[in-house]
Amino acid sequence: xxxxxxxxxxxxxxxxxxxxxxxxxxxxxxxxxxxxxxxxxxxxxxxxxxxxxxxxxxxxxxxxxxxxxxxxxxxxxxxxxxxxxxxxxxxxxxxxxxxxxxxxxxxxxxxxxxxxxxxxxxxxxxxxxxxxxxxxxxxxxxxxxxxxxxxxxxxxxxxxxxxxxxxxxxxxxxxxxxxxxxxxxxxxxxxxxxxxxxxxxxxxxxxxxxxxxxxxxxxxxxxxxxxxxxxxxxxxxxxxxxxxxxxxxxxxxxxxxxxxxxxxxxxxxxxxxxxxxxxxxxxxxxxxxxxxxxxxxxxxxxxxxxxxxxxxxxxxxxxxxxxxxxxxxxxxxxxxxxxxxxxxxxxxxxxxxxxxxxxxxxxxxxxxxxxxx
Numbered sequence: 574x575x576x577x578x579x580x581x582x583x584x585x586x587x588x589x590x591x592x593x594x595x596x597x598x599x600x601x602x603x604x605x606x607x608x609x610x611x612x613x614x615x616x617x618x619x620x621x622x623x624x625x626x627x628x629x630x631x632x633x634x635x636x637x638x639x640x641x642x643x644x645x646x647x648x649x650x651x652x653x654x655x656x657x658x659x660x661x662x663x664x665x666x667x668x669x670x671x672x673x674x675x676x677x678x679x680x681x682x683x684x685x686x687x688x689x690x691x692x693x694x695x696x697x698x699x700x701x702x703x704x705x706x707x708x709x710x711x712x713x714x715x716x717x718x719x720x721x722x723x724x725x726x727x728x729x730x731x732x733x734x735x736x737x738x739x740x741x742x743x744x745x746x747x748x749x750x751x752x753x754x755x756x757x758x759x760x761x762x763x764x765x766x767x768x769x770x771x772x773x774x775x776x777x778x779x780x781x782x783x784x785x786x787x788x789x790x791x792x793x794x795x796x797x798x799x800x801x802x803x804x805x806x807x808x809x810x811x812x813x814x815x816x817x818x819x820x821x822x823x824x825x826x827x828x829x830x831x832x833x834x835x836x837x838x839x840x841x842x843x844x845x846x847x848x849x850x851x852x853x854x855x856x857x858x859x860x861x862x863x864x865x866x867x868x869x870x871x872x873x874x875x876x877x878x879x880x881x882x883x884x885x886x887x888x889x890x891x892x893x894x895x896x897x898x899x900x901x902x903x904x905x906x907x908x909x910x911x912x913x914x915x916x917x918x919x920x921x922x923x924x925x926x927x928x929x930x931x932x933x934x935x936x937x938x939x940x941x942x943x944x945x946x
Contacts, residue, residue, distance in 0.1 A: 576862070578649065579639070579640055581639045581640065582639055582640055582646065582649055585623065585624070585639050585646065585649060585650065586649055586650075586652075586653055588623050589620075589623060589625075589649075589650050589653040589654070590653055590656075592619055592620065592623060593653065593654065593656075593657050593659060594657075596615075596616055596619060597616060597657070597659060597660070598657060599657055599658065599915055599918075602657065602658050602659070602660060602772050602918075603918075605660075605771075607660035607661055607774075608774065610734060610735055613660075613661060613694075613734055614691070614692070616661070617661065617691035617692070617694065618690065618691035618692070619691070620663075620691060621689060621690050621691030622691075623650075624637070624639070624646075624650075625650055625663070625691070626663075626666050626667055626670055626688055626689050626690075626691060627670070627689045628643040628644075628646045628647040628650070628667070629643045629644065629647055629667055629670060629671040629674065629807065630643075630670055630671065630674040630685070630689060631674060634674050634682070634685060634689075635685075635686060635689050636670075636674065636689060642869075642870065642873035642874065643873060644807065644810060644869050644870075644872045644873030645866070645869045645870055645873050647667055647811060648810055648811060648814040648865065648866070648869040649814070650663075651663060651664065651811045651812075651814035651815045651818065652814045652815070652817055652818040652821075653818060654815055654818060655814065655815035655816060655817065655818025655819040655820075655821075655822075655922075656818040656819065656821060656822040657822065658772040658819060658918055658919070658922050659772075660772050660773050660774075661694060661731075661773070662694050662695065662696045662731035662732070662733055662737075662773075663811070663815070664731075664808055664811040664812050664815070664929075664930075665694070665695055665696035665697050665731050665733065665808075666688055666694050666695045666696075666733075667807070667811060668695075668697045668740075668804050668807050668808050668811070669688065669695035669696070669697055669738065669740045669753075670685055670688045670689060670695070671803075671804065671807060672697075672740060672751060672791055672800060672804055673685040673688070673753070673791065675793065675800060675803075676751075676791050676792055676793035676800055677753075677791055678788055678790075678791075678792065680788045681753055681788070681791065684738055684753065688738075692736075693733070693736050693737055693738060694733035694734055694737045694738075695733050695737055695738040695739070695740060696730050696731045696732070696733050696737070696738075696739055696740070697739075697740045697742070697804060697808065698711055698712075698727045698730050698739050698740060698741045698742060698778060699711055699727075699742045699801075699804075699805070699808075699930070700727060700728065700729045700730070700930075701725070701726060701727055701728060702728065702729070703728070703729045703928045703932075704928040704931065704932035704934075704935055705931065705932070705935050706805065706930060706931050706935070707742065708742070708749070708798075708801055708802075708805070709744050709748075709749050710742050710743045710744025710745070710749045710750075711725065711727045711741065711742050711743070712724060712725030712726070712727060712741055712742075712743045712744070712780055713725050713743060713744050713745070714743035714744065714745045714750055714752065715745075716745075717784060719784070719786060719787070720784060720785050720786040720787040720788075720789065720790075721743075721752065721784070721785050721787070721789065721790065722782050722783065722784050722785075723741060723743060723752060723754070723780045723782075723783045723784075723785060724780050724781065724782050724783070725743075725780055726777065726778065726779050726780070727741070727777065727778045728766070728775075728777040728778075729766075729775060729777075729928070729929070730775060730776050730777070730778055731773060731774065731775060731776075732763075732765070732773075732774040732775060732776045733756050734756070735756065735757065736756070736757065737755075737756040738753055738754065738755055738756060739753075739754050739755075739756060739761075739778065740752070740753055740754075740791070741753075741754060741780075742801060748796070748797065748798060749797050749798055749801060750790060750791075750797045751790070751791040751793075751797055751800065751801070752785060752789045752790055752791065753789050753791055754783070754785060754789060758783070758785075760780075760781070760783045760784075761778065761779075761780060761783055762778065762779030762780070762781070763776050763777075763778060763779075764776055764777040764778075764779065768925065769921050769924055769925055770921045770922050770924075770925035771918060771921055772918060772921070772922055773922075773925070802880055803879075805880070805883070805930065805931070806872045806879045806880045806882075806883035806884075807872060807883075808929075808930040809868070809883040809884060809886060809887035809930055809931070809936070810865065810868050810869045810872050810883050810886060810887075812887065812926055812929050812930055813861075813865045813868065813883075813886045813887050813890040813891075813926075814865055814869065815926060816861070816890050816891070816894045816922075816923055816926045816927075817858070817861050817862055817865050817890060817894075819894070819919050819922050819923055819926075820857075820858050820861060820890075820893070820894050820897050820898075820923065821858060821862075822919075823897065823898060823901055823916070823919040824851075824854055824855060824858050824897065824901065826901075826915070826916075827851070827854075827901040827904050827905065828842070828851060830904065830905060831847055831851060831904055841904070847904060850900055850903060850904065851900075851904065853900070854896075854897050854900045854901065857893040857896060857897050857900075858893075858897060860889070860893065861889065861890045861893045861894070864882075864885060864886045864889050864890070865886045865890060867882060867886075868882040868883045868885065868886035871883075880943055881940060881943050881944070884931075884936040884937075884939050884940050884943070885936075885940065887930065887931060887933070887936045888933040888934075888936040888937050888940070889933075890926075890927075891926070891927035891928075891932060891933040891936075892927070892933045894923035894924075894926065894927060895920075895923055895924055895927055897923070898916075898919055898920040898923050898924075899920070901916060901919075902916060902920070
């Protein structure tokens, strides 16, 4: 994804890489340093200083882009984050920031400022089961005299941490709506979940008749359904970009091992079977880069093809990422299965990313629906 970038985008990529290497390299990720609230807050603020959470927000609200296409710029940051499996809800925070920038009320604009500055994180709540977003609402919303009552359960939600926010997709009598709720809201049940992905934290949410004020509703003149479609396209592009970064780093790690590992007096990468496997794996990576960059361009240009392009990228990268990781396991052999080796962390991340915001099967079905098939 970084093969054809402007000078300004190259500076953004390089600065992001330095921040990650200095602040949260893989050994810190293994130590789960991000679970410390002080560390997480400091890291977010440094990332925010590089524009990590503002690329999808207009300049009038404190945001701004590098290239004029904020989605592409954010995707490049996501790619760099994916290379070293960075923790924290980067995708969710950017998606929620975009929603608040497009349709947030005055109270919610204060939350937007906190997200842009890195003072808080956010997650979009759109799934009641892994791999299948509930576009019509993951919880229910019933009007009350003073606001709304939210009820239901959600799972596979990234933990934004103390002081964070959840943007719920809720089903109502007049269609789906979006509601912004504090992670620390009394009455909101937050249940930590075990996860295949060891680099991030996930929770299940339980809402048992949770009353929220009318100001929690994120209103949109074009209808919440249109905004939800836009949020899904953004989430898919940024998640695919993180996956491509992980794929790129893992393949480079594997190629280096194939050159360094000696067997029968020669590098194992010189054997035909290994060379062919790595060549096929490299093709998966290059195709994933191309389709993800194209999707980011379409979504950022708002040319009407963004939802289809985003689902194509999410489906293709979801399958390809797992295939690439499994292929790399074959080159590493037994050492790749050890706890001390980083290989399993990449397989875990890529497998989780494949299901996040819709698995490949779900997006292939969505493509049929978008195409009227």
